[in-house]
Amino acid sequence: MKEYKLTPLPLTKEAFAAFGDVVEVPDAKQSAQDGSADSSLIMINGGNTERYDSLVNVELEAAGGKSETHAVINIFRAQPRPVSKDLAMDIEMVERHPFGSQSFHPLSGEEYLVLVADAVEELTPENLHLFIARADQGINYHKNTWHHPVLGLNKVCDFLVVDRKGGGNNCEEYFFGEDVKIQITC
Ligand SMILES: NC(=O)N[C@@H](O)C(=O)O
Numbered sequence: 001m002k003e004y005k006l007t008p009l010p011l012t013k014e015a016f017a018a019f020g021d022v023v024e025v026p027d028a029k030q031s032a033q034d035g036s037a038d039s040s041l042i043m044i045n046g047g048n049t050e051r052y053d054s055l056v057n058v059e060l061e062a063a064g065g066k067s068e069t070h071a072v073i074n075i076f077r078a079q080p081r082p083v084s085k086d087l088a089m090d091i092e093m094v095e096r097h098p099f100g101s102q103s104f105h106p107l108s109g110e111e112y113l114v115l116v117a118d119a120v121e122e123l124t125p126e127n128l129h130l131f132i133a134r135a136d137q138g139i140n141y142h143k144n145t146w147h148h149p150v151l152g153l154n155k156v157c158d159f160l161v162v163d164r165k166g167g168g169n170n171c172e173e174y175f176f177g178e179d180v181k182i183q184i185t186c
């Protein structure tokens with residue numbers, strides 16, 4: 001059996017661009033360096049609060065044009081899936097949401113793993129990309145981005161999740177064959 005071992009890259013906007021958006025407060029140093037006033041920043045509440053506005057767009061499509069579609073905000077409470085360099089985790093499947101984006105924002109102060117795959121129909125383990133996200137980074141999967149269901153690491157982790165509610169089957173799953181063994185470590 002052919003074996004694949006994936007180790008995570010640090011999550012950055014550039015590395016994740018093909019799959020979606022990294023949701024984080026824009027890097028003020030970067031804005032200062034390249035002289036671009038941070039366009040998302042709006043001071044609100046009498047200057048008390050910085051609103052980093054519309055960092056990502058929630059993509060919504062009505063399946064078949066008939067269903068009532070809207071964005072919903074959820075909390076996902078993920079049970080621990082401990083992974084370390086000495087404790088690998090088997091990966092059997094990924095999924096995607098053809099009619100909407102899905103955004104995860106950690107609420108428990110923990111790093112978490114993000115496993116995505118290239119936008120191809122016949123997935124192989126070579127199409128997989130593993131990232132480790134900081135506890136202050138959210139992610140927004142673009143619609144149809146292959147991804148593994150949420151991966152909390154060492155404790156029960158809550159995530160604020162924004163995604164689509166509407167008609168049609170908005171969750172396609174892809175199971176890798178029995179002929180491969182895919183493991184992640186970090
Ligand atoms: N199925 C579901 O609600 N969750 C998944 O989409 C996930 O990405 O965790």
Ligand code: NI
Binds near residue numbers: 095097102147
């Ligand atoms: Ni999902």
